[in-house]
Amino acid sequence: MSILEHWHPVTSIRSLKKGPIGVKIDGQEIAVFRTKSGALGALADACPHRRMRLSLGRVQGEKLMCHYHGWTFDCEGQGESPGTPKMHACTKAYEVKQAHGYVWVREAGSETEFPQFDIDGFLYIGSTEHQAPAPLELTLDNFCEIEHTPTVHAVFGYELNKMHEVQVKFETTEKTVRVINHGPAKRINPILARLIGIRRGYEFWDDWTTHFSPVHSIYDHWWIDPQTGKESKVRWRVYIFFTPVEANLTRVTSFTFAKSRWPFGPAGGLRPFRWLMRKHLRREIGLDLHILKGLASHNPSIEGMKLSRFDKALGLNRERIERIYRKKSDTRQELTLISG
Numbered sequence: 001m002s003i004l005e006h007w008h009p010v011t012s013i014r015s016l017k018k019g020p021i022g023v024k025i026d027g028q029e030i031a032v033f034r035t036k037s038g039a040l041g042a043l044a045d046a047c048p049h050r051r052m053r054l055s056l057g058r059v060q061g062e063k064l065m066c067h068y069h070g071w072t073f074d075c076e077g078q079g080e081s082p083g084t085p086k087m088h089a090c091t092k093a094y095e096v097k098q099a100h101g102y103v104w105v106r107e108a109g110s111e112t113e114f115p116q117f118d119i120d121g122f123l124y125i126g127s128t129e130h131q132a133p134a135p136l137e138l139t140l141d142n143f144c145e146i147e148h149t150p151t152v153h154a155v156f157g158y159e160l161n162k163m164h165e166v167q168v169k170f171e172t173t174e175k176t177v178r179v180i181n182h183g184p185a186k187r188i189n190p191i192l193a194r195l196i197g198i199r200r201g202y203e204f205w206d207d208w209t210t211h212f213s214p215v216h217s218i219y220d221h222w223w224i225d226p227q228t229g230k231e232s233k234v235r236w237r238v239y240i241f242f243t244p245v246e247a248n249l250t251r252v253t254s255f256t257f258a259k260s261r262w263p264f265g266p267a268g269g270l271r272p273f274r275w276l277m278r279k280h281l282r283r284e285i286g287l288d289l290h291i292l293k294g295l296a297s298h299n300p301s302i303e304g305m306k307l308s309r310f311d312k313a314l315g316l317n318r319e320r321i322e323r324i325y326r327k328k329s330d331t332r333q334e335l336t337l338i339s340g
């Protein structure tokens with residue numbers, strides 16, 4: 001099976017304003033475009049004539065026109081050559097969808113489910129896109145443990161000298177891996193602390209579930225006063241999608257939402273602070289990806305790593321990536337055989 005059978009976010013709707021865009025998923029290049037009437041198209045990014053990139057072409061009405069000899073293709077991939085009108089020249093078309101300000105693509109005719117967004121009562125804060133210089137597994141590893149948060153992060157996470165107090169729990173189903181952590185919160189910028197409604201001594205709670213069709217994690221972040229059990233005024237919910245671009249490159253696309261209990265108007269007064277929250281989130285994800293540049297090896301295997309009590313999700317994720325995302329059905333049997 002191709003991993004393209006799962007829905008992947010590929011580019012923001014806004015980015016298509018200037019014309020077609022070339023994107024890549026697992027080495028496959030795709031030209032994404034928006035027609036004059038607003039329909040979305042996604043075609044293999046190589047013209048069937050002489051392989052010019054269709055993403056370098058331009059939209060003409062409801063079609064994408066190749067830059068080289070002017071052949072045109074509709075959203076279904078049906079092509080026409082001005083010089084040889086009777087020739088049948090079609091190209092591969094993908095299924096496209098618009099959701100949460102993004103274009104999503106999958107192989108035509110697949111039956112995978114679209115990822116669920118459970119965001120009732122949450123305000124949309126914004127989306128970000130980054131490129132991680134690492135394979136899918138190693139990128140996801142970074143986003144599935146909190147031991148790096150004291151040293152790498154500025155807002156989310158724990159104090160290094162109190163890491164031994166942090167509790168971590170894992171829950172799994174056939175299709176998901178859930179990790180729940182809580183412990184003494186790291187000190188954060190006082191303005192942000194005020195906005196979130198936390199004081200010194202609060203615990204940071206981090207609860208996320210990773211799904212594998214496509215590979216994405218849904219993070220809930222909040223803070224609690226351990227003395228009173230009182231929760232912070234603001235809760236974050238972040239959806240992060242991990243899309244392999246090629247062997248050593250992974251696109252990280254995030255969609256952030258937040259909920260406020262401040263009694264200040266609609267959305268709990270969060271609206272004017274969305275830029276600040278976006279800025280912090282962009283920075284936090286950037287810090288994650290920056291650290292990945294320092295990996296000495298891009299081997300995605302966990303064999304030979306000395307894993308800590310926070311790293312249990314790494315193996316659980318790999319098994320599900322192989323079985324659900326890459327659809328290699330005999331993975332579990334192989335893993336059982338290896339482990340004896």
Ligand code: FES
Binds near residue numbers: 047069
């Ligand atoms: S290469 Fe596209 S029209 Fe010739």
Ligand SMILES: [Fe+2]
Binds near residue numbers: 148
């Ligand atoms: Fe991180």
